[in-house]
Amino acid sequence: MLRAGFAEVEDCAGAEDAVLVRLLPGQAPGGALLRLLQAEEAPRDAPPPRVVEIPVRYGGAEGPDLAELAARAGLSEADAAALHGDAEYRVAYLGFQPGFAYLTGTPAVLAAPRLATPRARVPAGSLAIGGAYSGIYPSAAPGGWRIIGRTEQLLFDPLRDPPALLAPGDRVRFIPL
Amino acid sequence: MICLVQAAGMLDLVQDLGRPGYARFGVPQGGAADPGALIQANRLVGNPLQAAGLELTLRGPALAFPEGGIVALTGADMNAARDSGLAAPRYQTLWLHPGEVLRLGAVRDGCRAYLGVGGGIATEPVMQSRATFLAGGFGGFAGRPLRTGDRLPLGPPPFPPPYARLSLPAPENDPALRVIPGPQGPAFDDDALLHFYGGEFRVSALADRAGLRLEGPRLRAPGGGEGPSQALLPGAVQVPPDGRPIVLAWDGPVTGGYPVIAGVISADLPRLAQLAPGDRISFRAVSLEEARAAWQARLAQWEAQLEWL
Numbered sequence A: 001m002l003r004a005g006f007a008e009v010e011d012c013a014g015a016e017d018a019v020l021v022r023l024l025p026g027q028a029p030g031g032a033l034l035r036l037l038q039a040e041e042a043p044r045d046a047p048p049p050r051v052v053e054i055p056v057r058y059g060g061a062e063g064p065d066l067a068e069l070a071a072r073a074g075l076s077e078a079d080a081a082a083l084h085g086d087a088e089y090r091v092a093y094l095g096f097q098p099g100f101a102y103l104t105g106t107p108a109v110l111a112a113p114r115l116a117t118p119r120a121r122v123p124a125g126s127l128a129i130g131g132a133y134s135g136i137y138p139s140a141a142p143g144g145w146r147i148i149g150r151t152e153q154l155l156f157d158p159l160r161d162p163p164a165l166l167a168p169g170d171r172v173r174f175i176p177l
Numbered sequence B: 001m002i003c004l005v006q007a008a009g010m011l012d013l014v015q016d017l018g019r020p021g022y023a024r025f026g027v028p029q030g031g032a033a034d035p036g037a038l039i040q041a042n043r044l045v046g047n048p049l050q051a052a053g054l055e056l057t058l059r060g061p062a063l064a065f066p067e068g069g070i071v072a073l074t075g076a077d078m079n080a081a082r083d084s085g086l087a088a089p090r091y092q093t094l095w096l097h098p099g100e101v102l103r104l105g106a107v108r109d110g111c112r113a114y115l116g117v118g119g120g121i122a123t124e125p126v127m128q129s130r131a132t133f134l135a136g137g138f139g140g141f142a143g144r145p146l147r148t149g150d151r152l153p154l155g156p157p158p159f160p161p162p163y164a165r166l167s168l169p170a171p172e173n174d175p176a177l178r179v180i181p182g183p184q185g186p187a188f189d190d191d192a193l194l195h196f197y198g199g200e201f202r203v204s205a206l207a208d209r210a211g212l213r214l215e216g217p218r219l220r221a222p223g224g225g226e227g228p229s230q231a232l233l234p235g236a237v238q239v240p241p242d243g244r245p246i247v248l249a250w251d252g253p254v255t256g257g258y259p260v261i262a263g264v265i266s267a268d269l270p271r272l273a274q275l276a277p278g279d280r281i282s283f284r285a286v287s288l289e290e291a292r293a294a295w296q297a298r299l300a301q302w303e304a305q306l307e308w309l
Helices: A031-038 A066-073 A077-086 B035-044 B190-198 B266-272 B288-304
Strands: A009-014 A019-023 A051-058 A089-094 A101-104 A119-122 A126-130 A133-136 A141-143 A146-150 A171-176 B002-007 B012-015 B053-057 B062-065 B069-075 B094-096 B100-103 B112-117 B151-153 B176-181 B201-207 B211-215 B236-238 B246-248 B260-264 B280-285 B306-308
Touching (some): A019 A031, A051 A077, A077 A171, B035 B053, B035 B288, B094 B100, B176 B266, B190 B260, B260 B266, B266 B288
Parallel strands (some): A051 A171, B176 B280
Antiparallel strands (some): A009 A019, A051 A146, A101 A133, A126 A133, B002 B062, B002 B151, B062 B100, B069 B094, B069 B112, B236 B246
16 A cells, blocks of 8 residues: 555554554545545455465474364374464464564464463464464564474564565465475 | 764664554564654754664763764753763754763653764664664664664764754643544443543553553453454553553554554654653543644644754
8 A cells, every 4th residue: 555655654554354554643544545445345456465385393392382282173293283284374464573474274273372371482483373373483582372383484584675574465385394 | 983882871772763664564663752852853963854863761871972073962851961061951053072972861851862963873774764673673773772882883974064052842731641542442431431531640660662551540441451453553552451551652563452542642652752660641532633733733843942053
C-alpha cells in the first residue's frame, strides 16, 4: 500500500484480523485510501506468493519440546517431526521481534498453548509452536513458545534489503535435515 | 571531526527521526522519543532536521571535541557545563573551542535531553536511519548505548557557522495526557473506563523506550486480557491480564494481543519522553478532530520558540 503512493500514509502493518495504517501526524485519510480500506476484496494485481524453503533439524537438544508435543498427539517424535515438516505454511504477519513471522498451517494435533512460565532465553533460529502458529526466533529472546527444532537460516539482517527473510503472504516449507 | 565520549551517561543513544516503513518486517519506527526537541537542536546547529544527534536519559555524559564543534542542547535540563567556564544554556547554539569538554549531569526535571551536533553524527545508516534500536541491536553507534572511550564520527560542520536562540518550551498546562479510544476501548466495562479516565497513575520503574508500565487502579480487561494479535503504535495503552496498563513507546513491539483501551495522540507523544519513574499521569479523552488540531498547535508552538537566528 505504501508503494501505491498514498501521500498521507507513513507506515502500515497487519496482524490477525486487522490492518493498521499509520498516517502522518495531523493527517486525515483521503477518499482513495478509504475506498481501498473499505473494498471487500483484495486488489487482484497482487504478485503470486513466493515459496521459501527453510532447512530445520527437528527434536533433540535443538527441539526440547517436540517429545512432549508428540506424546500429547499420540505420535512418535519422528512422526510428529514428519507431520510438521510436511505441512505448508503461510506468513500471516511479522511482529514480536524484527523478522519474526507468524506462520499459519500448523497441523491441528500439534497446536499447543504457550508455556505458563516463558523461558528466559530461546536460542536464535529456534522453530517453535505457539497456539496454532509456528514461528522461528530470528535472534535469542525470552519466549514462551514450544521449541521443536532449529534452523541456521538467517531470518533477519538489518544490512539486507529487505531486512527480513519472510514477508506477509509468503509460503514456507520446512526441509527436515 | 569526531566527538570523544570521555565519560558515558546513563543511556546515551544516537537517534534521528527513526525508520518508518518497516513495521511489516517487525521493526518499529523508533527514533528520538521527543522528535521536536531533536529537530530544534538540529535547527540551532544548522543541520538538516533529520540529522542524527544524541538522546540522553536521566544522566548525561562528558563529551570532548578535539577539533571543537557547534552543539545545542534541548529537552530536559542536565546542568550542562563547559570546560572553558562559559555558560552552556539550553536552546542556544554553543561554539565549543578545540579540545573543550561539555559535561552533563543528572537531570533536573523531566527525563531526556537532546544534543545536536553541527554536521550531525555520521555513523553508517542502517535501514535508512541512524536511530539506535536497542532490542534489535542495530543502528546508531554499533546498535548500543555509548560507552566511555567511544569516538563518534561527525559530518562536515555547517558553513557559515550558525547562531540562534530559541525560547524554552512553554510548560504544559494540561496535566492529563490526551487520548483517543483504542480499537478495544468500547469493549472495556464501565468500571474499567471510569478508573482509566478518572484515576491517577504512576510511572513504574519498568519504563524505557519500549514502554511505560503504570501503577494505579487495576483495569479489568475484556476477554481476560488476551485477544487476537493486532498491529500497534507508540502511545497505545495496552491492558494485560494483570490489569496494569502499559503505554507502548518508541521501540515497542509492532504487534501484540493485549486489548488496547486508548491511544495517546501524536501531539502528546513527545510528553511521554519526559516521564520518569515515579511521575504521576492521568488520561483525558479527546475527539479525532481535537487530536488533529492539537498536532497543529504543537507545530505552531515549536515554530514560535524561535527568538532570533
